[in-house]
Structure formats: C-alpha cells, structure tokens
Amino acid sequence: MSYVQELIPPRPAPAVAIKPVSASRITGVVLLTLWALLGVALVYMIVSGWDVEKFTRYGPRYLSGLWVTLSLVGVSLALGALLSLPIAFARMSSNRFLNALAYGYVYVFRGTPLLAQLYLIYYGFGSFRPQLEAVGLWWFFREAWYCGMLSMMLNTAAYQAEILRGAILSVPKGQFEGAQSLGLPASVTFRKIVLPQALIVALRPYGNEIILMIKGSAIVAVVTVLDLMGQTRYVFSRTFDYQAYLWAAIFYLSIVELLRHAWAAIEARLTRHLKR
C-alpha cells in the first residue's frame, strides 16, 4: 500500500496581482475629469461674473419666473387630470363613436408638438378677435398665460387619459367580478376597488408626466409668458450674460431632481404593502 509520505511544503501566498488599468477605467477618469472641469468652469464663471447689482436687479425676476412656472404647471396638471377622466372613460366605452372621438383626441394631441398647439391657440385663435369678442371670450385668448395654460392642459389631458386607461385596464377582471358577487354598486366598485389599485400602477407614469410638464412648460416663454425660461431670455437679452442660462439650468435641474426623489419616496411609501 502506498501512501503519501512527503507533504507538499507550504508555500508563500501568491503575490497580489496588479490590476491592469482597463480601458473603461481610463475612459471613466477622462469623462469624470471633463465633468469636473465643466463644473469648475461653471463655478468660476458664476464667481468671477458675480455682480451685486445684477443679482439684486434680476434675482427677484428669477423667483417670480419660478412661481409662474410652478403655478402654470400645477393648474394645467390639475385641470388636465379632470379633463382626462371623461376622455379615458370614452376611450374605454363600447360606444364606437365616443371611442373614436377619444382616440382621435389622444392621437392628435400626442402626435403634434406642444409648441405647434401653443401657436395654434395663441396666434391661431387670436386671429379670430372679433368673433371671440362677440362671444365674450377674448379676455381669455388675449392673455398669453391663459393660452399657455390651455394648451398645456389639453396636451397633458391626452397623456393622462392614456395613463389612466392603461392603469384601469391593468386591474384584473376578477376584481370587478368579486365586487359584483358582493353586490356592490358600480360607483362603489370603481371608487373603493378599482381606483386604488389603478392609481398605484399609474403612480410612476404620473410622476414622469409631471416632470415632462415642467420641462415642457419652458416653451410658453416663446409666447411672451414670463416664466422661468421667459425671465431667463429677458435677462439674457438685457445683459448678454451667458450665466442667465446657467442659472435657469440650475433651477430646472434642481426642481426636476427634487421632484424625482420626492416622487420615488412617495411611491415607496404608498406601495410598502406590496413589498415582500
């Protein structure tokens, strides 16, 4: 019988392999350096171009612009949500005429640029001034703010209707049948059973829609509304200072990031019963 008589002598641990610098590391460092340079340049631009007079003159303008942007988005989102309800139900109804009408509405407003819709409402309806005055609606179409609000509302209603429809359709049919077998009326079924489940599905798309609206609201500056973008354009036209746009970028970016994180927190809170 043979067996091992000599054990393998212990050896020192292998030398730590030096990780070769990979291409991705180099690219990453280069890109990050670029970003850092850009950030430093931005800070330098703001610090070196700091002007107390400009700040006191134009600072409040940015704040008022911020308020106009937020109120415009808030009002149009709320009204759009109201308008999206009948559209979503028409889209789901078995009535072919209603269905086609809602489908057409959604298709038109999602298929054309918001800017074109805004021009159509502001300049297009504005060319019917005598008729509008006769109906007593001229005060509405005269104000750029109202026109911006109207176009954003109509636009977001189309998107929100699709979100709502998708969410309601995602509720399983057994939920309706269960409610029916319990003898619940249709209104209670909708309010207490379908809507809470649908809204959880719709939470994320709704958050995206709010962010899209905040970004989309920048275009109302083109029709003389002095929102954040409008004030920025005004300041730039006065000072020819590139900082104007950088400040706007900082404002928009912080609103969007704040909203994104807040919405994620809300979503995590509302869906905590679904986590395992």
Next chain:
Amino acid sequence: MSGPFSALGSFWAWISYVFDPFCGPVGVFSLFGSSTVVACGDAGWGDEIAFGVKVTISLALATLPLGLAIGFFMALALQAEDKVLRLAAGIYTTIFRGLPELLTLFIVYYGAQILIQSAFAALGYDERIEINAFFAGMVALSVVFSSYCSEVLLSAFKAIPYGQYEAGDALGLRRAHTMGLVILPQLVRIALPGLGNLWMNLLKDTALVSIIGLSDILRQTGVAAKVSKEAFFFYVLACILFLLLAIISSYGLRHIEKWAYRSEKRR
C-alpha cells in the same frame, strides 16, 4: 468631369420634382391649392412649407444615428464594472434628462457660439461668429435623444441573460463579435418599442429649432401666418403635417418591428 455630374444633378432634380408630395405634378398643394395661399411658386406658401417639411425630416434623420450611437455607448458605460465610468455616464443622463429641451438647445446654441468666439479671440481674431442653427439643433437634440436612449438600451441590456455572453465566450468569439452577433440582434428586438417612442418624441422636439431660426415646418408656417394673416389655417396645417409624419413613422415602425420579430414567428 462636370458633364455627367450635372446630368446626374438635373436627373435628381427631375426625380425630386416628380415625386414631390407637395409641389410635384401630383402634389397636394399643386392639385388642390393652386389658387390659394398654399399655391406653389411665388403666388403662395406651398413650396416654402414643403421645404420646411424637408428640413424637419432631415434634421430628425441626421439626429437619429448620432443619438443612437451616443446612447449605445452611454448604455455600455452605465452598466460598466468600473464605478468611475458609471458615475460619469450617470451625470450625463441625469443632466440632460432633467433640463428642458429648449434650454439645452439654447445652451448649445449660445454656448458653442461664445466658446468658439472666445477661442478665436484668444488667437487674436475678432469677429462675430454665428454657428449653424441646423448643427446646433442636431447636437442638442441628439444629446437629449441619447440620454433617453441610454436608459432604454440599459433596460434592454438587463433583459438579456448573462448566459448569452458566456455562450459567446464558449464559442471563442471576441468581445466585439459577441456584442455584434449575439447581443445586438436581441437588444434591438427588446428595445424597439422604446426606441420607437423616442423617435416620435424626437420628431416633435424638432419643432423647437424653429425658435433659433431654422426654417422647419413650424417656422415656415409661422412666417406664412404672419404675412398672410391667416394664422389659424397655417398652424392647423403645421399640426396636420406633424401628424402625417407621426402616422407615416408609426407605419414604418410597425414594419421594422415585423422585420425584427421575424425569427420569433410561429411556423
């Protein structure tokens, strides 16, 4: 040398005239609008608007490959093992998805102008410089497109099981071949719906370049509206043209989807 080229040029001009859907012999404007505001030629705005449609389409088509390429590499960077690279790519997508498209456009347009101007000033060459609106629009739109595209591609990458890479390795394929022959064909199939949506958004975002003075659909109809005082008609026309582009692209996308899914069809 110029003979064949000019002949080719005039042949091309003839082709593009005959098949022009707006002002050609069977164009909409020349058939139905010959004595209205949308007549072709000097009498109306038909040919100007047809030019605007061409500009919009070419801007969108020029943006697409650039945006897709940047987006693809950003998606690769977003899923890299290297932390630094991931961070750098994350900053890119966060910034350009958070900024309004209009602001990005302005920042690119004026920023590039100031940058080039100061570079020239440093060289002792002092002159006012205007960069091309088409170029600025293309860069801004492809930056926005690529940052959304990278997210779509990233989630598509995540849907591809790791075994596919290992299978590529086992077959002895190089990394680039694994990517091109194994991963990409599946990636396209998964990402196609998302990319289609992005294309629709891109088509709508091209309207923004009218603000920096590129003569796209909206700019041309706007000029026509101001001069002819028929704002409602021309802006409705602009909406219809954009809608037509959307309808045509959704048909095209459906065909591409059918082509991409041809291997998964039940026989």
